[in-house]
Amino acid sequence: MRYLIFSDIHGNLEALEAVLENTSRKKIDYYIFLGDLVGYGASPNEVLKKMTALKHLIMVRGNHDKAVCGLDSIQTFNPIAAAAIQWTRKTLLKKYMSLLSSLAKGPLVIHKNITICHGSPFDEDYYIFGEFDAVEAFGYFDTPLCFFGHTHFPFIYMEKDQTVEGTFIQENPFEIKLEKGARYLINPGSVGQPRDRNPRAAYAIYDSEQRRIKFYRVEYNLKESQKKILAASLPSALAERLGLGI
Ligand code: ZN
Numbered sequence: 001m002r003y004l005i006f007s008d009i010h011g012n013l014e015a016l017e018a019v020l021e022n023t024s025r026k027k028i029d030y031y032i033f034l035g036d037l038v039g040y041g042a043s044p045n046e047v048l049k050k051m052t053a054l055k056h057l058i059m060v061r062g063n064h065d066k067a068v069c070g071l072d073s074i075q076t077f078n079p080i081a082a083a084a085i086q087w088t089r090k091t092l093l094k095k096y097m098s099l100l101s102s103l104a105k106g107p108l109v110i111h112k113n114i115t116i117c118h119g120s121p122f123d124e125d126y127y128i129f130g131e132f133d134a135v136e137a138f139g140y141f142d143t144p145l146c147f148f149g150h151t152h153f154p155f156i157y158m159e160k161d162q163t164v165e166g167t168f169i170q171e172n173p174f175e176i177k178l179e180k181g182a183r184y185l186i187n188p189g190s191v192g193q194p195r196d197r198n199p200r201a202a203y204a205i206y207d208s209e210q211r212r213i214k215f216y217r218v219e220y221n222l223k224e225s226q227k228k229i230l231a232a233s234l235p236s237a238l239a240e241r242l243g244l245g246i
Contacts, residue, residue, distance in 0.1 A: 001111070002027055003206040005188045005213075007034035007118075007149030009051075010064065011041025011088065012192025012242070013228075015201040016050055018220030019191055026205065031055075034149035034188070035062025035106070035118030038092065040084045040238050041192055042228035044068075048096040058110055061103035062118045062150065063125050068092065069100035080235045087234055107141060111208075115146035127151050131166045134185055138164065145178070145206075146185050153196050154189030154204070154215050158182050168196070172217040177210075186213060192225075199245035 004023055009016050031054045038044040039062075051057065066072040067085045074082040092100075106117030106124050120126040120133070121140040127150055128137055134157035137146070154169035160182040169189070178184060189202025200217035207213075226239035 001029045001208045003030045003032050003114075003208070004028045004203060005032050005034070005147050005186070005206055006191050006203040007188055008036040008062065008152055008190035008193060009033075009038075009041070009047055010036055010190070010192040011038045011044040011047055012201075012225050013041070013043035013046045013050070014221040014225045015192040016047055018218050019201050019203050020050070022216065022218045023203070023205070028205070029056060031057040032110070032114075032116055032147060033057065033059040034116060034147055035060050035103075035124075036064045036149065037062070038068050038088050038100070039064030039081065040234075041225065042232040042234060043225075044088050044092050045096060047192075048092075048099060052099070058108070058116070059103055060106035060108055060116055060118055061100070061124070064088075065100045065103055069097050071101060080237055083235055084238060087232065091232075107146070109141075109143060113143045113145065115141040115143045117146065117148050119150040120148060121146055125150075128155075128157075128185065128187070131157065131164050134159075134166060135164050137185055138183060144183050146183075147206075148185060148187050149190070151187060152190035152194055153187060154202050155187045156213075157185040159184070169215045170196075170198075171215075172200075173214050175212055175214040177212050188215065189217075193242065194245045197245045199243060
């Protein structure tokens with residue numbers, strides 16, 4: 001089975017389109033989305049339309065999805081993120097608002113041996129930033145593999161012989177073969193708002209038969225996303241950060 005693993009689109013239609021276009025000739029059996037469909041970007045309705053058209057899509061909710069549909073307050077968000085959430089609340093169609101409120105809470109175990117979550121397997125809103133967090137997270141799932149998002153950094157943590165080692169993925173593409181006897185926590189990076197100083201959209205493909213995961217970065221029409229953010233009167237910092245990849 002081949003899985004497209006992606007996360008954190010944040011209302012960026014152009015980035016999502018580039019990822020789907022880039023994978024259109026690669027055989028994908030399942031789409032696994034790790035949360036944050038909306039928030040920050042100017043195309044929440046268009047992103048939800050595209051996503052709901054995908055067959056074999058499995059999703060968990062992100063903190064921005066929860067805040068937009070009112071399952072969470074905006075108090076924990078910085079002023080710019082909070083402004084974007086309020087804008088998205090006003091803009092989002094009713095049917096998509098109810099879709100956001102019906103999204104599953106992670107962690108979920110899918111296909112018996114894959115755990116998926118937004119932040120971490122012990123708290124959907126927690127950021128796994130570094131090996132210390134990863135050590136704790138490995139204690140909260142039993143499968144060999146757990147995919148997570150939320151930090152917007154492509155990363156692999158491998159647990160083997162009671163040690164945990166993290167690797168920040170900077171090569172494009174970058175492929176790993178999963179080792180027998182090891183367990184993995186893997187973040188594919190962010191589609192719509194990368195924060196690792198690489199503005200290109202990030203995703204990964206997991207091939208369960210080959211036991212391989214390949215990370216990719218793809219260019220998208222960044223200028224168009226920025227133009228839409230400014231035209232929507234969203235905070236201009238949200239357009240600037242896309243260009244910098246922060
Ligand atoms: Zn996010």
